Amino acid sequence: MLEQVVVSPPGWQKALLSRIPSPRRPIEDTPLAPAPPARRRIVRSSLSVTGAGLAAVFYCLSFTPSLLPRAWFLQGVVAGITAAMGYALGAAGGAVARRLHGPFRARTTLIAWATLAAVVPVLMVIFLWLGTRWQRDLRVRLGMAPVPEYDIARTVWASLLTFGLLLLIARMLRLATYGCALLFRRVVPQRAAYCAGTLVVAVLAYSAFDGLLIANLFATADRLAAVENNGTGNGVTVPASTLRSGGPQSLVPWDTLGRQGRAFVAGTPRVDELTTFAGRPAIEPIRVYAGLTSADTLRDRAELVVREMDRTGAFDRAVVAVITPTGTGWIDNRVPRSLEFMYAGDTALVSMQYSYLPSFFAFMGDRSEVVNAADALIGAVRARWAALPAATRPRLLLFGESLGTYGMEMTFGTPERLVDGADGALLLGPTFANPTHRVLTEDRADDSPIWDPTYTRLPVEFADDAAELRNLSGPPPKVVYLQNATDPVVWWSWDLLWKKPQWLVGERAPDVTPDMHWYPGITFWQISCDLVFSNKVPTGHGHSYRWETVDGWAALAAPPGWTTADSIRLRVLLGG
Template sequence: MRKLLVAAPLIPAQRRVREVVAAPTVVGSRRVVRCGLSVTGVGLCAVFYCLTYTPSLLPRPWFLQGVVAGLTASFGYAGGTAIGAVVRLRWWPSRRVERIAWRVLLILVPPLILLFLWLGTRWQRELRLRLGMPPQQEYDLMRTVGISILTFGALLLLARCLRLAAHGFARLFGRLVPESAAYCAGFVVVTVLSWSAFDGLLLSNLVTSADRSAAITDSGTGDGVVRPASALRSGSLGSLVTWDSLGRQGRNFVTKAPPVSALTAFSGRPALDPIRIYAGLSSADTAQDRAALVVREMDRTGAWNRDVIAVFTPTGTGWVDNDVPSSLEYMYTGDTALVSMQYSYLPSWISFAVDRTKVVDAASALITAVRERWTRMPAHDRPKLLIFGESLGTYGTEKTFGTAAAMVEGADGILLEGPMFANPVHRELTAGRAPGSPVWDPSYPGLPVEFSSESHELRDLTGPPRKVVYMQNSSDPVVWWSPSLLWHKPEWLRGTRGPDVTPDMHWYPVITFWQTTVDLLFANKAPIGHGHVYKSGAVDGWAALAPPPGWTVADTVRLRTLLDT
């Protein structure tokens, strides 16, 4: 009896000790794939999921919105699970606390999601109207939710499988080292194997496939594109550049010049046949050789006798927006020689991520070769030298000159559309802008450099023509995307917004980064003057840089109308 009386008071204490000691063991021994969800993970997941329906720079298609919502929700769940794990290191919540937390989530989360789905639909509709786009179909919302659930479920299953693999390695290593070291080793092994599989198998194969596909596309010819009969075009019978070596975008460039009859009809004066010169990747072995070939083509066609010579640094695939060269040809009645050359098969974003040195080498080689020949001419006989870059082409142009002062002195005019976050000169000019001027439309005193968020603003300039003009739509994600969006609120979302940025857009860590990244995919699908679409806005840019004698704002409006139709 005495033994029982002595032992009885110890039983509750022993149970408490056993529960505290055994709790981690029970959690660690649960099946990884079938274990329950984390309450903190679900809470943060719901918050991230709702915030993905907030607007960004551009409207998102329903399927892409679903993928983004599911992907971002998985990030929220991972972060919430990590927070919960850290909390449990210091305090292990009781089952009662956990049940209360789940009940609170079940009460709050469904109406919160429904509210943001309704708000998201309204925000997308208003954003589309702001950009002049047709409204989204209401029934797309249900498909968006379905895609988001499938995306989140797939990522959660993948994470559980990786966690199961880490536990398996930990049990294997546990025979040799202490438990904590075994789990660390298992985590490291799975992380290394996962990254090797992603980088070596998935990413490398995707880049290789993209390069192969782009090369095949480059070998084709667009509809209605035929070999030019004019000897003033590369690829013609008398050209030093063969038609087959131009590539798809090169063939488009040399054949889409306006006919002489159209140039004459617009100006009311007899027009010249424009000169267009291009070198494709297979036209010569190196960038320097291609640039030298372009200069020889300029000699052959008499390009140095024209009123204007313009050097175009294209996007990754070698594409040049035809509205840009055509606008110069209309403005100068065909008395122009336009030159460009290809440096990659891949789109700009892949070229930038994989090897941005190609655009720098190509831009530097071509601009340097043309300028060297141009500077040897007598100053009073030189044609105007203009330079153009768009997207990745702006990066190559800036790296060629190095500084804003060198750009001002290096040509009669430089037009850059859609500069990127990595552009060194653009970044320096923006940081040194006049106090009070917004980042999307900065003023820079001391140099003849102009920024424009809306092309028609350039019609109001006074004084002598500018030497450098940056055109950057305030809704262009190519301009405003940056890795710092992950953790830092950008300047373009502070204070006064750009003219086509919705006031309903706000910055959220991680979420705004992914939203803007998705905007990049559809930046070229926006209407003219929004997103990464500049098109006939180049007329305003050229008029601010190098207007022909007698050119008026009415002429700018008339030419833009012609190009748009």
């Protein structure tokens, strides 16, 4: 029987075998550790193809004509903001499409980018050329000088800079949203975390915009306006006449009138100027004004104005005119001078300040101020005027421009009461918020355009060109509206967002270009931008009226013997 012999390896073989690693499990059987999530690039991520496409469309549409021509920097900012709005809409639409139908195929995205690369430059060149031509046509229609051809290059740079800045802000907000979502994912599911992050960033962004930007903007405007109100314009001095507020024996101290009040009472024409124009002896006009610090309340200031009128003998004049000023208390000096030259100084013009903020801030902040001021002053003067014997009363006229027209309309409430409120009312550049203007316009004759309506039920006259007031037939109107067809203050409205305006339907005003068309959202944005520089155009266009008040006063309350030639002479004298 054989014995099993076990042979042991030598020592050196054992040492060698001990160094050989033992067999391991196959790689496919080894569990893998989860890979770290890829780092998201948000600020430096590539552009959305759908966003870029819609941004290009919006950018091109921003060069289509509006009511008023634009300076190169304004057009650049408008184009950049418009393109950013298009990009936001396109990117949001693309995100919704990916959520519903899955991500786009790489080939589809590549074809889309190639198409944009081929089409967009051509479209941009075409619309830049068309935009230059449209702007040149607008300037010709409004009687403005042409701009240099190289302005288009500056416009492009300004638009790209604006778009890039807005895109950076948007991506920084998106990055903040992502960061908040990462924090919230520790306690809530992913979708809820992103919703919560979006809500937090939206609230913080709105609070920063409203609390820091808007509040500081209004605060800065208030502070600067207060400083401006305390100053005095160049060449404005304390009047030596007792017939003006702030002068000798006046109940209203000079230093309480405010900057615009001091300019108003000091801007009276000399008696020799009035005599030369009238061709007969003239008398010194009366001007009465109360500033914000002339009395404690609106009612007190209105009563102070009436007492000042009694002191100066205002109710013994041929005409008493109550003027509702703009937000700062400003009154275009052509308005009172028109009446004073017309009546050879036999006038008394009164007004009262209700704010020192510009009209835009006064309108957006608190419109009740102008309403309360107009109601207090017009009510106090009318009450004193109505107490006089009808045979000896002066002619009572009312005037308002821009925000002042809103205060006047709200004081009376209805067209009938406005007509019966005085012997005549002249309203220049009524705002889009004016209720009576809206009622009269909507109830106009069917065959009349909205920009020059005809209203036959009441003695109300509309004119988009002051010259047409010279050829009126029949009794003089009681109310006259002067509204330029290119005035965005008149034609702006919220429904421009979704509805084509009537002033772009059918016959258009001569200074409204036929190349202007309505686009949802775009036209609303363009008219909103027109508001910024609506005063920087020649008289008779935009929100610029100036010496057109001559024809307005002549249509309402021309003195005996007044002729069209006199109106033209006076317009020339006042700079028109």
